[in-house]
Amino acid sequence: MIETQVSNERITAYFQADAGERNRLFRGFVSELKALVQAGDHQTAHRWAGQAVSPVQDYSSVQRLGRIVRQAAAALPGEPFRLAVLGGPTTIQFVELLEAFLATVGPVEIFECEYGLFRQEILVPGSGLDRFEPQAVFLATSMRDIARLPRPGQAAADVAADLDAEATEWLGLWSAVRDRWGATVIQNLFEEPPWGSLGHYATRVPSAPEHFIRRLNARLLETAPPEVLFHDLPAVAANVGAADWFDPRYYLEAKMPCGPEALVRYAHSVGAVVRALRGKSRRVLVLDLDNTVWGGVIGDVGIQGLVLGQGSAEGEAFIAFQQWAKDLKDRGIVLAVCSKNDDATAREPFDRREDMVLRLDDIACFVANWQNKADNLRTIAAQLELGLDAFVFVDDNPAERAIVRRFLPEVAVPDLPADPAGYVAAVAQHRYFEAASWTREDAERAAYYAQNARRNELRLQAGDLQGFLASLNMEARLAPVSEVNLQRVTQLVNKSNQFNLTTRRRTQTEIAALAEARDWATLTVSLRDTLGDNGLISVIFVKREDGIASIDTWLMSCRVLQRGVEAFVLNELARQAQDAGCHELVGTYIPTARNALVRDHFANLGFLPAGADGDTTFWRLPIDGYTPHDTFIQAVAVHD
Amino acid sequence: MTDVRAQLVEVFRDVFDDDTLELFDAMTAADVEGWDSLQHINLIVAVEKTFHVKFAAAEIGRLKDRDQNVGTFTRLIESKVSSAGA
Numbered sequence: 001m002i003e004t005q006v007s008n009e010r011i012t013a014y015f016q017a018d019a020g021e022r023n024r025l026f027r028g029f030v031s032e033l034k035a036l037v038q039a040g041d042h043q044t045a046h047r048w049a050g051q052a053v054s055p056v057q058d059y060s061s062v063q064r065l066g067r068i069v070r071q072a073a074a075a076l077p078g079e080p081f082r083l084a085v086l087g088g089p090t091t092i093q094f095v096e097l098l099e100a101f102l103a104t105v106g107p108v109e110i111f112e113c114e115y116g117l118f119r120q121e122i123l124v125p126g127s128g129l130d131r132f133e134p135q136a137v138f139l140a141t142s143m144r145d146i147a148r149l150p151r152p153g154q155a156a157a158d159v160a161a162d163l164d165a166e167a168t169e170w171l172g173l174w175s176a177v178r179d180r181w182g183a184t185v186i187q188n189l190f191e192e193p194p195w196g197s198l199g200h201y202a203t204r205v206p207s208a209p210e211h212f213i214r215r216l217n218a219r220l221l222e223t224a225p226p227e228v229l230f231h232d233l234p235a236v237a238a239n240v241g242a243a244d245w246f247d248p249r250y251y252l253e254a255k256m257p258c259g260p261e262a263l264v265r266y267a268h269s270v271g272a273v274v275r276a277l278r279g280k281s282r283r284v285l286v287l288d289l290d291n292t293v294w295g296g297v298i299g300d301v302g303i304q305g306l307v308l309g310q311g312s313a314e315g316e317a318f319i320a321f322q323q324w325a326k327d328l329k330d331r332g333i334v335l336a337v338c339s340k341n342d343d344a345t346a347r348e349p350f351d352r353r354e355d356m357v358l359r360l361d362d363i364a365c366f367v368a369n370w371q372n373k374a375d376n377l378r379t380i381a382a383q384l385e386l387g388l389d390a391f392v393f394v395d396d397n398p399a400e401r402a403i404v405r406r407f408l409p410e411v412a413v414p415d416l417p418a419d420p421a422g423y424v425a426a427v428a429q430h431r432y433f434e435a436a437s438w439t440r441e442d443a444e445r446a447a448y449y450a451q452n453a454r455r456n457e458l459r460l461q462a463g464d465l466q467g468f469l470a471s472l473n474m475e476a477r478l479a480p481v482s483e484v485n486l487q488r489v490t491q492l493v494n495k496s497n498q499f500n501l502t503t504r505r506r507t508q509t510e511i512a513a514l515a516e517a518r519d520w521a522t523l524t525v526s527l528r529d530t531l532g533d534n535g536l537i538s539v540i541f542v543k544r545e546d547g548i549a550s551i552d553t554w555l556m557s558c559r560v561l562q563r564g565v566e567a568f569v570l571n572e573l574a575r576q577a578q579d580a581g582c583h584e585l586v587g588t589y590i591p592t593a594r595n596a597l598v599r600d601h602f603a604n605l606g607f608l609p610a611g612a613d614g615d616t617t618f619w620r621l622p623i624d625g626y627t628p629h630d631t632f633i634q635a636v637a638v639h640d
Numbered sequence: 641m642t643d644v645r646a647q648l649v650e651v652f653r654d655v656f657d658d659d660t661l662e663l664f665d666a667m668t669a670a671d672v673e674g675w676d677s678l679q680h681i682n683l684i685v686a687v688e689k690t691f692h693v694k695f696a697a698a699e700i701g702r703l704k705d706r707d708q709n710v711g712t713f714t715r716l717i718e719s720k721v722s723s724a725g726a
Contacts, residue, residue, distance in 0.1 A: 027654075034657070058689060059685050059689075060654070060655075060682070060685060060686045060689055063682055063685075064654065067657070092677070092678045093678060093681055093682070096678065248697065249694075249695065249696065249697040249700055250681070250700070252697045253697055253700040253701045254677070254681050254700070254701075256681070260681070260685040
């Protein structure tokens with residue numbers, strides 16, 4: 001018992017520490033994780049290793065965490081996500097690092113192919129990859145995998161024909177992956193050789209290899225179907241620095257695509273894409289104010305004393321950081337403020353300083369008080385109805401970072417340098433906010449949260465819920481899944497945790513197939529009200545068989561909770577099922593760590609219990625004699 | 641035992657996840673459980689980092705050669721450490 005406490009203390013101390021101190025504590029931390037694995041507590045070891053790993057650690061550290069993740073992963077509950085990593089260059093070192101970066105995604109099973117055999121694995125029936133049946137395939141290729149790299153001087157017509165043939169071949173590999181397994185492709189863009197024989201003039205010579213590679217990348221980007229994801233390897237290499245990227249020693253001896261330290265950044269970056277694909281990217285950026293968003297302590301120096309804006313390098317550095325946050329907000333990341341200040345004092349610069357880039361209406365949730373920040377972050381999470389594992393917390397004060405890391409280890413808390421000029425890179429290098437799709441609705445997401453906060457306010461004013469709902473004049477648009485909404489539907493299916501009855505994840509390709517299937521019905525609901533457009537907020541998949549309509553998937557965005565959307569959807573499901581000749585609706589609830597919210601969903605809607613299988617419960621609702629629920633939602637026709 | 645050898649034991653123990661591992665001059669990959677091509681690279685990277693040295697391309701794989709062992713590897717590191725210090 002005492003031993004367990006000691007071990008927890010060492011782990012907590014590691015998490016609480018800042019960069020320099022963490023390095024010193026690393027060995028002790030790893031021994032505790034190993035002890036946990038040996039004691040059989042795989043889940044805890046796996047979780048801590050996943051939360052500890054970071055792209056700023058060195059190769060040996062990430063590799064050791066990766067090994068713990070690997071040892072612990074086999075004992076994890078749940079169906080693993082099947083990811084194939086197909087090189088190109090050798091992938092064994094890369095995969096061990098990648099496993100560390102994917103630990104917080106959940107169990108992942110990785111398939112690797114023999115060095116350079118990726119084409120055969122994809123194309124030959126019965127290959128190891130075929131038996132593995134991947135859900136996602138990362139083509140970990142390099143420029144050496146381009147089959148038709150020209151030599152300077154090759155005839156222009158030949159080069160053009162080779163470019164066509166090369167692009168066609170890659171497109172063929174991707175469609176094979178999609179057609180055979182319905183898996184998502186993640187394709188490396190090709191990096192350029194660092195030192196070509198023509199130097200800068202290669203830009204004018206189509207037969208120069210680097211020229212060809214640029215055109216090939218452009219061609220692939222233009223012709224790739226929307227469901228193909230790219231991993232921008234040249235951008236990662238540029239970020240590391242070309243001189244530090246390729247290490248010929250490790251290529252010559254071990255066929256490693258880059259040097260070991262660069263490999264950490266590479267694995268982290270691919271991990272970020274996979275995290276996004278699995279709906280695990282972070283969605284909220286919480287900012288401290290004093291010395292994070294502006295220089296100085298507003299309570300001490302007053303509004304005119306702040307270091308901010310043009311005229312000083314430091315003031316401009318804060319502006320640059322604000323601009324970075326503002327760009328994220330405009331892209332759909334939710335911004336919140338968590339500051340130790342009096343509320344009025346903290347808001348003053350937003351209202352009165354012209355040089356503030358961030359304005360109050362950029363902030364979905366503004367918390368300034370004297371309570372501890374861990375509690376305040378919990379409050380913000382509750383108000384936004386988002387999990388803390390979607391949060392990034394940026395604060396210049398190491399003590400505040402330590403408190404949040406200690407009590408909320410699921411929140412990402414990057415180290416900040418002393419110099420504000422380094423803030424953007426210090427946060428951005430973690431790639432917290434990677435996207436696997438992006439639509440106009442995502443860009444507007446931050447606005448939804450602000451609207452939601454206002455709705456909560458209105459609800460308090462309106463007093464009774466019925467009157468409030470009536471005042472919203474809600475309009476719902478109903479539509480099946482189609483090309484128009486496929487991206488958004490895929491995103492919700494892979495991201496929704498709380499209002500999600502079965503949490504069945506599917507790839508875009510799988511969902512597209514389901515929308516076409518004759519025995520399946522798909523339904524999406526978009527909701528608009530007087531305060532704004534909520535966009536597409538609910539997805540339902542129903543399988544019809546022998547007169548029974550089984551609700552395979554029912555999920556909803558939590559921002560429209562308690563609006564009567566569930567009852568409205570049920571009315572529609574019953575109507576559709578009846579039209580299709582069904583006599584009964586069947587519901588399934590599969591409990592997860594995140595969806596307790598909907599445990600009584602079917603009971604609340606009048607379904608009858610119909611047995612259980614372990615924790616999973618089944619529910620049935622006879623359709624004959626179904627009386628539609630009253631709601632305050634008006635259905636409107638969809639214009640195609 | 642030299643300083644290099646004392647630190648090298650720690651590196652080996654970390655890489656091969658074995659706190660009881662001891663080194664001897666005649667030791668080769670065959671004597672250590674789990675010394676495969678993955679672990680070999682992990683070892684080389686950890687040694688480069690720990691001793692602030694850089695192996696030449698040919699030296700990275702040399703330890704796997706017939707006439708090579710932990711003794712020759714230790715001396716290779718020592719020569720690099722001392723020339724870096726000089």
